[in-house]
Amino acid sequence: MLILYIDNNMIRQGKEAISAYFDALPAIGEYGLIKYFILSGILGVIVAIGLFIAAQGLGTYVTDFADAFYKISFGKKYFSTAISWISTASFVIAFSFIFRYVMLIVQAPLMSLISAEIEKKHTGIEPEKFSMAKALGDLLRGIRIALRNISRELLLTILLMLIGLFPLFSIFSAIGIFMVQAFYAGFGNIDYYLERRMNVRESVGFVKENKGMAMGNGIVYLAILLIPILGVMFGPALGTISATLDALDYEID
Secondary structure, three states, X not given: OOOOOOOHHHHHHHHHHHHHXXXXXHHHHHOOOHHHHHHHHHHHHHHHHHHHHHHHHHHHHHHXXXXXXXXXXXXXXXXXXXXXXXXHHHHHHHHHHHHHHHHHHHOHHXXXXXXXXXXXXXXXXXXXXXXXXXXXXXXXXXXXXXXXXXXXXXXXXXXXXXXXXXXXXXXXXXXXXXXXXXXXXXXXXXXXXXXXXXXXXXXXXXXXXXHHHHHHHHXXXXXXXXXXXXXXXXXXXXXXXXXXXXXXXXXXX
C-alpha cells in the first residue's frame, strides 16, 4: 500500500512542502519566471477548455445514444435531461482527473525549464542549455511518468472506492483517495527537479522514501486546482516552483 503509517518524518516533510508554497509566489519575480508563469497559465487554460469541450461532446453522444433506446414517450424529456446531466458530469469529473496528467505531459519541457532556472539562481550552477533534443526527452519522460502514475492512482482509487461501499469505512476511503491523489500530484511536480539527477526508477525510489514531501506538495496543489480558472492557469507552475524550492533543501547527488 501507498501509506502504511504516518511518522514524524512524514509530518515534517509535509509541513516543509506546504510552507514552500509561501515562497513560490515571491520566487516568480525574484528568479525572473514571469514569462514562463504566464505561458504556463495560457497552456493550462487551453488544456482545460479542450477537456471540457470533449466532456460535453461525449456527454451529448451518450445522451443521444440513450434516447435511441428509450422508446416510451412518457417521461422521455426528464429521462433525457437526467442522462445528459449524469453523463456530462461524469465525463467532466473524469477529465478533471486526467487534467493533471495531460498537463504533466504537455508542460514537461516548460516545467523542466522553470525548475532548472530556479536551481540556477539558487545554486549558481548553469543548467543544460535548451534544445529540441532535451525538450523531446523531457516530453518522453513526462509521458512515461504519467502513464506509470495514472495506472497506479486509478487502481488504488478504485480499491478505496470499493472499500468505501461499506458505511463504516466511507470516511477512511475518502481520506485515502485524497491522499493517494495528493501523493501522485506531488510526485509529478517533484520529478521536474529529480529528472536532472535520476532516471525514472531512481526518482520513484526517492519519492517513496519521501512520501511526506510529495503529499504536502500535492495537497496544496489539489486545493489550488479547485479555484475556478485561476487554479488551472497557475496551479501547475506554482506546484513545480514550490516542489523545486523544497527539493533544493535536500542533498541529492
